[in-house]
Amino acid sequence: MELVRAHILVCGGTGCTSSGSKAVQEALHRELKKQGLDKEVKIVETGCHGFCEQGPLVIVYPEGTFYCQVQVEDIPELVEEHLLKGRILQRLLFTEPLTQERVPHYKEIDFYRKQRRLVLRNCGYIDPEKIDEYIARDGYVALAKVLGEMTPEDVIEEIKASGLRGRGGAGFPTGLKWGFAAQAPGEKKYVVCNADEGDPGAFMDRSILEGDPHCVLEGMLIGAYAIGSDEGYIYARAEYPLAIKRLKIALAQARELGLMGDNILGTDFCFDLHIKEGAGAFVCGEETALMASIEGQRGMPRSRPPFPANSGLWGKPTNINNVETWANVANIIRNGAKWYGQFGTEKSKGTKVFALTGKVKNTGLVEVPMGIPMREIIYEIGDGILGDKKFKAVQIGGPSGGCLSEGQLDLAVDYESLGSAGAIMGSGGLVVMDEETCMVDVAKFFLDFTRAESCGKCTPCREGIQRMREMLQDFSEGKGSLEDLDKLERLAQTIKDTALCGLGQTAPNPVLTTLRYFRDEYEAHIRDKRCPAGVCRALLTYYIVPELCRGCTACARVCPTGAITGKVKEPHVIDPEKCIKCGACMEACRFDSIILK
Amino acid sequence: MATLKNLDDLRKLREQVKGELQERFGGEIKIIVGMGTCGIAAGAREVMTEILQELRTRNIDALITQTGCIGMCEREPLVDIERPGEKRVTYGRVTPKDVKRLVAEHVLHGRVVEDLVVARFDEEEE
Numbered sequence: 001m002e003l004v005r006a007h008i009l010v011c012g013g014t015g016c017t018s019s020g021s022k023a024v025q026e027a028l029h030r031e032l033k034k035q036g037l038d039k040e041v042k043i044v045e046t047g048c049h050g051f052c053e054q055g056p057l058v059i060v061y062p063e064g065t066f067y068c069q070v071q072v073e074d075i076p077e078l079v080e081e082h083l084l085k086g087r088i089l090q091r092l093l094f095t096e097p098l099t100q101e102r103v104p105h106y107k108e109i110d111f112y113r114k115q116r117r118l119v120l121r122n123c124g125y126i127d128p129e130k131i132d133e134y135i136a137r138d139g140y141v142a143l144a145k146v147l148g149e150m151t152p153e154d155v156i157e158e159i160k161a162s163g164l165r166g167r168g169g170a171g172f173p174t175g176l177k178w179g180f181a182a183q184a185p186g187e188k189k190y191v192v193c194n195a196d197e198g199d200p201g202a203f204m205d206r207s208i209l210e211g212d213p214h215c216v217l218e219g220m221l222i223g224a225y226a227i228g229s230d231e232g233y234i235y236a237r238a239e240y241p242l243a244i245k246r247l248k249i250a251l252a253q254a255r256e257l258g259l260m261g262d263n264i265l266g267t268d269f270c271f272d273l274h275i276k277e278g279a280g281a282f283v284c285g286e287e288t289a290l291m292a293s294i295e296g297q298r299g300m301p302r303s304r305p306p307f308p309a310n311s312g313l314w315g316k317p318t319n320i321n322n323v324e325t326w327a328n329v330a331n332i333i334r335n336g337a338k339w340y341g342q343f344g345t346e347k348s349k350g351t352k353v354f355a356l357t358g359k360v361k362n363t364g365l366v367e368v369p370m371g372i373p374m375r376e377i378i379y380e381i382g383d384g385i386l387g388d389k390k391f392k393a394v395q396i397g398g399p400s401g402g403c404l405s406e407g408q409l410d411l412a413v414d415y416e417s418l419g420s421a422g423a424i425m426g427s428g429g430l431v432v433m434d435e436e437t438c439m440v441d442v443a444k445f446f447l448d449f450t451r452a453e454s455c456g457k458c459t460p461c462r463e464g465i466q467r468m469r470e471m472l473q474d475f476s477e478g479k480g481s482l483e484d485l486d487k488l489e490r491l492a493q494t495i496k497d498t499a500l501c502g503l504g505q506t507a508p509n510p511v512l513t514t515l516r517y518f519r520d521e522y523e524a525h526i527r528d529k530r531c532p533a534g535v536c537r538a539l540l541t542y543y544i545v546p547e548l549c550r551g552c553t554a555c556a557r558v559c560p561t562g563a564i565t566g567k568v569k570e571p572h573v574i575d576p577e578k579c580i581k582c583g584a585c586m587e588a589c590r591f592d593s594i595i596l597k
Numbered sequence: 598m599a600t601l602k603n604l605d606d607l608r609k610l611r612e613q614v615k616g617e618l619q620e621r622f623g624g625e626i627k628i629i630v631g632m633g634t635c636g637i638a639a640g641a642r643e644v645m646t647e648i649l650q651e652l653r654t655r656n657i658d659a660l661i662t663q664t665g666c667i668g669m670c671e672r673e674p675l676v677d678i679e680r681p682g683e684k685r686v687t688y689g690r691v692t693p694k695d696v697k698r699l700v701a702e703h704v705l706h707g708r709v710v711e712d713l714v715v716a717r718f719d720e721e722e723e
Binding site for chain 2: 086
């Protein structure tokens, strides 16, 4: 056996890769060789650690020292100090913002301490391209347990007892869903993994696939055994090349070991998987559209019933779950439903992975027990708002979800509470917004997205979103009347009630929730012709502060419409009638005398 | 890699591959080499290399790590050995040719190599 004394884990998730982890890894290889350490120190590329804000991340084991924002230039010093001389390189440690203390071990950082990592247990610990490492962490034990000791009915009962619910957004009980597909008549059945994660700012599923692809495969194998399926599909976005690459490697390794294919582990159970790359249409995350796309048709949803459990892929009974749901399965089987039940609330069991983004200090991937107050996620794990600005809203569930305000911060994050607040759990995107965000603008942004992604099959979605978007445009320009707000609300509710699929039914959520929690802001736009956050350009005027203006004429010279007048060395003025609000004067002014108000 | 025919095969493979992860996250026996400037000057690098070589040859699963100067530069190279549930022992002025003896006696059989001992740790002191 080759023996190494230290392992350097370099994060190879997409977040760290884009902040330069590949170059860091190469520099490490070079430096280890140069110092003659390459035989005793091993470099391991792992999946996402979640703390993308601090990337590229490098963790040195056995000590578990956590270095962040490591640059290529840091490598010689890091190798010399830590690996040659055995001293921790203090300056690359994480600094806890509150105490200003440097924290050497990553379990001690607040960002990680408040988390409960079940689904992500292997992400960042193992090399996702090595099945051995997954097996060493008890991988495929659950599959062996299922094949050796449990009937398909036992498996379904265990999943039911665990209380696991679909992590794709709607939260349907997984065990129940499996039961339907198992009971559906028919010889040929399919299982599908929905990896078409399309919400802006969401990267939970990508990180699981990149960091621990085998746990998804194992979950699918167990599901296939439970419902009696021998063939499955993973529908992943083509925009996730790294996830797809790692899935392919994982699949090949599982086949080689006889964990995928015919007579798995010497039993009668046979199962194999295809990877289908989606073309990146948001609507294909909807299960019926997704299946249409796998079949080679245009990705459009159809009405349900019949549900996929009875008539799915090619009309055969099909069980479809999302990545995170599948990733929970092996843990539940290995440790038992009772173990799983200790996490979460009564009706929402287990944990949920969130992609924490936006105006929050610690962005990244976090896994928390269900029922945790939103405040804890944003202020303790996320460490509060960037630049210590004021919190305004958090958007949960992406374009299908809703915006929650300060008043909902103590809301427990579980399916029921979020639903009653008008939002949804969604797949797990959390976008934090500060006081400089305009809620009308946010609603516009999400409608831009859903409008572009609507497949156009049903009228409420195709036409309704467009009309809502037009009304929002008017509001952002100070047009419209207060009655229009009621009209918008009515239209939004109608779309919600009548659209064909989940995309259309949830698209009005950002509008409805912003109207519910930030109605005053809409009113300010319409009634006072004012954008309180200072975002909506049409409602802003450029103004020169006379006390600050030196009369240098720089602004007047760049103004394309000649709206600025004034004598040299005397304060200038802007004629609001002529001004087209291009902002050129503001950029030209060297004395910060031009403001928006 | 051979196909896994049954549960036992999987178990065997798991035992086989567990070693590397144990190295990464902490094995049973700990060996700590003092690698401050003083340690390195006194030859800690050679001692470290020799330890790794010896553990490789004997296929021993142990956690090897390094530490900085602890102030006893005079006695460097210092090597600490700690077996699970036993006291940690510090050896001083270890040379590469002492390594075989340390591994065979202390690491494998728990017999302290008295003539090299500098200090013994009690749990309370740590």
